[in-house]
Amino acid sequence: MLLLMVSGYALAQSVTLRGAGSTFAAPIYTQWFAEYKKETGVSVDYQAVGSGAGINALKNRTVDFGATDAPLTDSDLKQMPFPVVQIPTLGGAVVMTYNLPGVGSGLRLTPEIIADIYMGKIKKWNDPRILAINFIKNLPDLPIHPVHRSDASGTTYIFTSFLTKAVPEWAKQIGSGKSVSWPVGIGGQGNPGVTANIMRTKGGFGYVELAYAIQNHLPLASVRNAAGNFVTPSVTTTNIAIGQYIGALKKDIRTPTVYAPGVNSYPICGLTYVLIYQHGGSNPGPVTKLFSWAMGEKAQEMGEKLYYAPLPPSLIKLNLAALKTVQGAQVAIGP
Template identity: 35%
Template sequence: MRSDNKLRRSVLLRSGAAALLVAGIGAGVASAAQTVTLTETGSTLLYPLFNIWVPHFEKAHPGIRVTTQGTGSGTGIAQAIKGLVQIGASDAYMSNGQLKQNPGILNIPLAISAQSINYNIPGLNGHHLVFSGPVLADIYSGKITNWDSPAIAKLNPGVKLPNHKIIPVHRTDGSGDTFIFSQYLSFSTPEWNSKVGYGTSISWPAVQGGLGAQGNPGMVEALKGNKFSIAYVGVSFTKQIDAAKLGTAKLVNRAGKALLPTASTISAAAAALGDKTPADERISLVFAPGANSYPIINYEYAIVNKKQPNKATADAVKTLLTWASNEGNSEQYLKQVHFKALPKKIRELSAKQIAQIGS
């Protein structure tokens, strides 16, 4: 009898352990099911900031995981439209034509950024050469071919410019950096606007010796590897530009003043056009009015579909974008990539757009 009782107790204990094990497995499955993974891809200018943001965001929101890729703004927009990713990062807003074909897509600013013009000229990389939109347009269209061109010399009196061919470098991938650079050329140079125009991808004029590169990392590498080259690079790569001891230009703005991309000149340009930002937040901040406005700045956009596949994903996307445009806009994050925070009014517009996301 005592032996039977022991046997029954043993069976009960084993059954209880099995039940606990099954419950534990079930809890693990439930826990895994509660974790939502979001994919962000696109802008190589915004990519460094996302990589700074993600660990802090995930720590505050343990049920959400975010993967990031720097593939270029064109890819970010395209994959967000196709539903292949939840967030397409872009330095460029979608065109009217794109939005007409895809009315369910939102363009939501996350921060304010800028672009620098950089060069690799032996002996002059420590000097801030001055360039204007028309001079850069002539360089990238092949009309100005030498560094000691009279047009460049006129902007840089007293500087001994080398008698050497210029190597202009442009992006080969669909790029928001190309979008804002070509806008600067278009807005300042009517001939470029009529013959080439602007976009994330454009038909670059054939220039002997010109080079193509992918992403901002590729632009920096092209500059480093080619003396007498010039390129446009997002300011989030300032550390790499400085480490390579490359030159950074002053650009002539709409008021005719030559400026570097600094916190104050970027903020001045943003302030000049911020009040003109429409409800859908698609606006160019390039070539803004004002004596202290740096001429190539932009909103960094999250391209997002209003309709997500399910409520959990929609809620996670809203949580991430709300965090990025508020807590993520703090100086501790933005200063690392030389970005500026969104003004209160723009954050309010973004909040209204984020509220439209659902399943």
């Protein structure tokens, strides 16, 4: 019996799962996978290469799972070699941050101002439209240097989905997607690349996942939501926003959660997803066991400590049911 137990643990230690994709989710995935190895001996080699590259890696069958903040569309699904199960793992906020000496968090921005900065129409930090909605009146006479993603990005998908929903002119001229044709700006690879460009550029302005801004001591803008209130990004305001879409998410787990109704909803947020082949994929048992573990209370609390929004119980239940549809699934928790 002892020999069998030792052999079983050695087998678990020998498993290395491979994943690639989202930089948005990389901070929590790094912690999750380290903790999971401690508990089970299973290693996870996760490459934070961006959502687009993660989807391509799964399509090319070079990984056991992909990770994306832009769920696969019906058209995307048809291009995959096997049916794909996509489950959200957590929610998160995309924040507007900036490099303005002497200016901390709390700068107010509207969807229209953000759109016009990225369309090259607002070029200075002391533009009258910015000054008009802010209590901070000493904004510097500095050029705004907008920073965007240079790679196919789920963070860009969330950000441009927000602008598309909130600003008709943006919807007409630019639209939404993992990649768009940016009229102006500096490109950065991944959330780390955008963060680094903002930090090194006086007057820099861009969008990153909340944890990247907090960990790098960058200020956070308050963004006007659909109810007309200026809301600061946080776990609470992200949870409130996602909660507005629970009914729609039960019908289609891919439903965008941007520009949600509600007085306290933060308007630029979304879910981050993992993609697993329903059949035909590699290591389906260990992969489904890993992500059913991620649905547990401990893993979700770890996410909250890193400024991600834990999933509501109704979505966790849907996720566990979806994981069970994977051929060879090993679901670790739940009914």
